[in-house]
Amino acid sequence: MREPEIAVTFEPQGKKVFVLSGTKIIEAAALAGAALNLPCGGQGTCGKCKVRVVDNPCDPTDTERKTLDREELDSGVRLACQSCICASTTIDIPETSLLASSYQVLSAVDGGIVGDVNPAVRKQYVELPKPSRDDPAADLERLYGALGVFTADLALARALPARLRTWDFRGTAVRADHQLIDFEQGNTERQRYCVAFDIGTTSVVGSLLDLESGRECANTSRMNPQTRFGDDVLSRILRAREQDDGAADLREVIVAEVNEMILELLDQAGVPKERVYEAVFAGNTTMQQLLLGLDTAALGEVPFVPVTARGQLLAAAAVGVAIHPRGRVYVFPVIGGFLGGDTVAGILATDLENCPTPTVFVDIGTNGEIVLSYDGQMLAASTAAGPAFEGARITHGMRAVEGAIEKVIFDGDARVNIIGNVSPIGLCGSALIDVAAELRRHGMLMREGLLLAPEHLPADLPEAIRKRVTKTDNGVAFLLASANESGTQAPIVLTQGDVRELQLAAGAVRAGMSILLRRAGLKVEQLGRVLIAGGFGNFIRRSNAQCIGLLPSGLDHHRLA
CATH class of the missing domain: 3.30.420.480 (Domain of unknown function (DUF4445))
Known part of the structure; x- marks a missing residue:
């Protein structure tokens, strides 16, 4: 029996979909083409998929009661990964809950290549002798004579006779290894x-x-x-x-x-x-x-x-x-x-096995992949860095999309750079590393990861920076953007808990590197280079990554590439 479907309108997209009662909001949003933020994989623990159910919200789940405060629940705010649709409604999706479709991703590299170009796909222009009474050889035999032995599938074999005769037995053979992929009109040798x-x-x-x-x-x-x-x-x-x-x-x-x-x-x-x-x-x-x-x-x-x-x-x-x-x-x-x-691919692209000195290749991301090349050998490890670099489990964390603070500099005050040149709505992984490093340099963050309270800050700290340190119900916090400056009308802060998440992520990557070095009997100082890969890895400031311990501090910057 077909059940009646419920109309759900998603704003500000203005998309209407029809779903069965009991469908989770996250599924309905996907039908409407709205991809929501799910750093925790839909477990309801990160609070990044908040939406506001304008009409007929379902009762909050136990998970939502733990994650959301009373004011939010009373106003219809729900977690899309937890809450279901129980009646026709309109749902507002805030920009901060959307998984943006455009990332700050490193996609353009210099046009250089490593080694000679020797592709498997080859092209050869041929002019074949036409069949005659004296030369009635099969069409494929003529191609064998020009190209050598190859295989051709049935579809191409069916098309070949007409092509040869239409094109006067001239054309370009396209081969991949020993397979004939196509026979093209004219000379297309330079088009592959x-x-x-x-x-x-x-x-x-x-x-x-x-x-x-x-x-x-x-x-x-x-x-x-x-x-x-x-x-x-x-x-x-x-x-x-x-x-x-x-x-x-x-x-x-x-x-x-x-x-x-x-x-x-x-x-x-x-x-x-x-x-x-x-x-x-x-x-x-x-x-x-x-x-x-x-x-x-x-x-x-x-x-x-x-x-x-x-x-x-x-x-x-x-x-x-x-x-x-x-x-x-x-x-x-x-x-x-x-x-x-x-x-x-990273090993091949960097020619890692032929590096003359011990070299570490590290791909920094949710999973930190690390490869150590030394004395003709390679050791590899994968570490569970966790999602902090992607903004998950960080109070105001987000991915590197429009509105994210992506760079932080202390210069008498905290200066920030925002992707898209708009009002900030959170901070991404590179900014997380920057602000932690600046706090360390200015004596505001202890080596063990303790964020100092206002009364314990260094005496010579600039007043503008000192004023950014506050105490909240959740402990000490550092203000990156005030409510007036923020695109969400709420202050953007770094908390003690955020620092702990960063420590776990950075510690996992360094632990993997240290284990490989220990296995090889090497010290950090013996490394000739550390090659940093990954979309995120290419946007971090090397000196700041060293300052917080993500990358070894005992290496000159020129050895970090």
């Missing part, structure tokens, strides 16, 4: 392209590459749409395992996003889809398996076993990637359950 993607837990970065020169022709970056199902790897593994269509949903949204990004890249460069013959993907182990629709259940439990560790070479059509119809997809090999293809 590849798309490459970094599938991150939070963001996706794509590039269009010219396989003739290795030059990057276009690039783009977007939010990983899987975040609507949970911010972290574990929440997505659980969804894939526990919901009937969970794995299919996760695969469907990332493939659709990749295909949209491919269209954008082609439009930027003016390249037709039929000239893109390969797509390459690197990501953490879970992201790669979700892309391919592989079972991720074993990645969610000890000993975190992947389905495959080897690189996968697949038909693009089988994966659903919209490039040349006979194009290929390559997915990077992985090291283990939490050391994926993105780490392997």
